[in-house]
Amino acid sequence: MRIQRIGSKWAKTKVLQQSEALNERIPLTNEWSIPVLGQMLDEHHMLYVKPDRGTFGNGVIRVEKQADDLYTYQLGTRLKTFSAFDAMARSLQKALQGRHYLIQQGIPLLTYDNRRFDVRVMVQQNLKKQWEATGIIARLGDPSKIVTNCHSGGKAVSFDKLMQPYMTPSQKESYKAWLAEIGLATAQQMQSVYGGVKEIGLDVAIDDSLRPWILEVNTIPDPYIFRKLADKSIFRRIYRYYRANNRKVK
Structure with a gap:
């Protein structure tokens, strides 16, 4: 079985709204x-x-x-x-x-060099079919665009770099752990309704009070954005899980 894709943003939003904890993180x-x-x-x-x-x-x-x-x-x-x-x-x-x-x-995004950015949290089923948060990366938007997607002129940058003006190193590690928890809860909630979901890319906005907001859940997330990270082991693990999750079963 290949990964299940859910195209409707509204359908995915309604699934997350069923969770009281996650619903608090979703913009109206x-x-x-x-x-x-x-x-x-x-x-x-x-x-x-x-x-x-x-x-x-x-x-x-x-x-x-x-x-x-x-x-x-x-x-x-x-x-x-x-x-x-x-x-x-x-x-x-x-x-x-x-x-x-x-x-x-609309969630006013944090900025770096006057450019807005948001965060992608990758969550995948690992080789033991257990959910695992495998990567976190930031997306720095093109100043002339309203979206941060790399296909629309955005740039993949390490979370640590863009959050440097806002947090100490220890605060960043704690925050990344928090984002991973939100990602895992989101993946489990999605899978409770859509059993074929094996990976998600969670798009998270961080506002000026450092509150995280769930903007969108991608059920066919692009693994290649994580090649931009200096730590190449992160991409290797993501790609290994990606290949395993997309393997055809005869």
Whole structure:
């Protein structure tokens, strides 16, 4: 059996929401509608509108309500500004082209050299079919983009380097252990509903109070991002498990 892929972000979100502990780590997320967009903007002022199905950050839109009651949204590198919510919402509705989208509370990401970054936590079944957190790496976004994905101009960088301005070395080790715990709990929760899940790549935002937020769960995570780490043993282990988990059973 090959790894099971769950494409719907909404389906994965609903699975995680069944866990009280994990639900606390999920930004408020709803299915797209203009009334919901207005309600969420009034409360959070910055949101991400993302396609229910898709990879590499393609199609993700950042929507903001500015202090002067201007509204903006950015898709790719293009920023549009509106003087009224209704005009912005109509334009955004047209941009979605009738596809299924979600609205997610925006989490202000930590920055390094004025570039936003988030974190990827890799969790895999090992050779004994036990869940193991195998790698943690940060993704430093392109300054002109709203997503951090490496396929969209982001850069894979060690977690320790990017967190250096925010934590001591011992605090970073404790924090990585915490992220690993969250990753393991997420993998187990996903597998409780989708039995074929053998690996996850957990995308985590860290806000300015150093609170971790679960942005997305990838069930077919890219192992090759971890080649960027100086410690090559991390990638070798990840790739060994990846090969084992993707082996066809005759």
